[in-house]
Amino acid sequence: MPARSVLWFRRDLRLDDHPALARVCRESESFLPVWIDDPEDSARYGEGRASRWWLRRSVESLAKLLRAHGQELVVLHGGTRNCLEAFVRAEAVTDVYAHRRHEPQAVADEEALGDTFARSGVRLHLLPDAYLHDPARLLTATGHPFRVFTPFWRRLEQELPALPAALDPPALPPPWTAGGAIPTRAETCFGEREPAWTRKFETLWTPGTVAALARARSFFEQRARHYKLERDRLDRAATSGLAAPLHFGEISARRLEFHARDRSRTHPDEQAGIDAFRRQLGWREFARHLLVHDPALVSEPFDRRYRDFPWSDDAERLAAWKEGRLGPPLLDAAMRELWNTGTMHNRARMNVAGFLTRMLNVHWRHGLSWFAETLLDADLANNLLGWQWASGCGADAAPFVRLFNPELQAQRFDPEGRYIARHLHRPDPQASDPLPPSDGRKAPLLIPDRATLRREALVRYERWRSRPTVDDTP
Numbered sequence: 001m002p003a004r005s006v007l008w009f010r011r012d013l014r015l016d017d018h019p020a021l022a023r024v025c026r027e028s029e030s031f032l033p034v035w036i037d038d039p040e041d042s043a044r045y046g047e048g049r050a051s052r053w054w055l056r057r058s059v060e061s062l063a064k065l066l067r068a069h070g071q072e073l074v075v076l077h078g079g080t081r082n083c084l085e086a087f088v089r090a091e092a093v094t095d096v097y098a099h100r101r102h103e104p105q106a107v108a109d110e111e112a113l114g115d116t117f118a119r120s121g122v123r124l125h126l127l128p129d130a131y132l133h134d135p136a137r138l139l140t141a142t143g144h145p146f147r148v149f150t151p152f153w154r155r156l157e158q159e160l161p162a163l164p165a166a167l168d169p170p171a172l173p174p175p176w177t178a179g180g181a182i183p184t185r186a187e188t189c190f191g192e193r194e195p196a197w198t199r200k201f202e203t204l205w206t207p208g209t210v211a212a213l214a215r216a217r218s219f220f221e222q223r224a225r226h227y228k229l230e231r232d233r234l235d236r237a238a239t240s241g242l243a244a245p246l247h248f249g250e251i252s253a254r255r256l257e258f259h260a261r262d263r264s265r266t267h268p269d270e271q272a273g274i275d276a277f278r279r280q281l282g283w284r285e286f287a288r289h290l291l292v293h294d295p296a297l298v299s300e301p302f303d304r305r306y307r308d309f310p311w312s313d314d315a316e317r318l319a320a321w322k323e324g325r326l327g328p329p330l331l332d333a334a335m336r337e338l339w340n341t342g343t344m345h346n347r348a349r350m351n352v353a354g355f356l357t358r359m360l361n362v363h364w365r366h367g368l369s370w371f372a373e374t375l376l377d378a379d380l381a382n383n384l385l386g387w388q389w390a391s392g393c394g395a396d397a398a399p400f401v402r403l404f405n406p407e408l409q410a411q412r413f414d415p416e417g418r419y420i421a422r423h424l425h426r427p428d429p430q431a432s433d434p435l436p437p438s439d440g441r442k443a444p445l446l447i448p449d450r451a452t453l454r455r456e457a458l459v460r461y462e463r464w465r466s467r468p469t470v471d472d473t474p
Contacts, residue, residue: 012249048373061208101262130252187354243377306393311363320445342376353390
């Protein structure tokens, strides 16, 4: 009986530089591409409803690409393990190809499926995706995971010359015919109604691998040269806009690395900006590296000493932070940027996260949860690293006593106030409400002045630091 192969897509929604696709095309005379619409994906990948909006359109884009190559995306509905096991059994599948994931729940799925398939003689081929490094292999000289970014990046840079070349999309073999009923087409596979507040994304973003590749080309041609000098400027469009495409696998980190190399060769005067961008790719790799070696980060601080830090669950302060009514213009503009666009400039993210956790003393998990819900590019590893870093309990975190001043940050990174004006004052009367609809008319929260908040934060930290403890740092 000929092999019946399946390519299982997850957060690798592309045909370009897709190692699992290349492998199945090389080893199989035919295959079926499969996507599983699982209601538990939000918890598995650290995504919320904004990311769900992007995911839906990214899957539709992938389905159109596959259709143009003679393939139809098979969509299964329900729990990942049950769906895939049932499909493999009903269709007498012999081989399943997929990229290995690194989120703890996804890893658990892979282990359970591997056990089940092995008992029935089905081969599960889990390949590394086209990242810049294998998180399990890159270790310090003493054989331990890296805990600080700079030495991690230096080591990774030493490895990058040996990085395999990015793969062009292969010619796809024909599909085999499934005997059972194939569920709905990708364009109708998401059954739930999207929340009204996600409609605004339609005019702002174009998900899908075609748009991602075009965005990458545009970045390297127009903005990479200035990236080092301008990436922190809130008032300028200097960043790549590739966070969501990277999370959903519409473009690979490896493809971007080779784009960067090509641009450096032809435009050596742009090397500084290009290297600064590559370093940001390295930061994403560092986030994945930490999560692979310490899966407990989904609920535990990297610095375990912070387990008993006296965070609060102040609902009023958290609500005011979410709704952009804390008072400091930079912070409120940033939160409204998030609500209106589904993204937030990284410099602004550091400011709002540090203020919520260090100054307002609200637990970092609450901020993490709101970012997961409202970011189009919500990524579990990246979100965890960012929030724990900002609150002082994460890897490579700045000392807790380093407290951003939002007024000085605005003067430095938005000197003419354009970012604040764009997101806080909304001169366009036709623009959508910049706040969550149920809370848009609430007054600013009355909080102590920044000097008082800073003094309270430092006193709180010193009391905690001087407590009698047992060192349980990993």
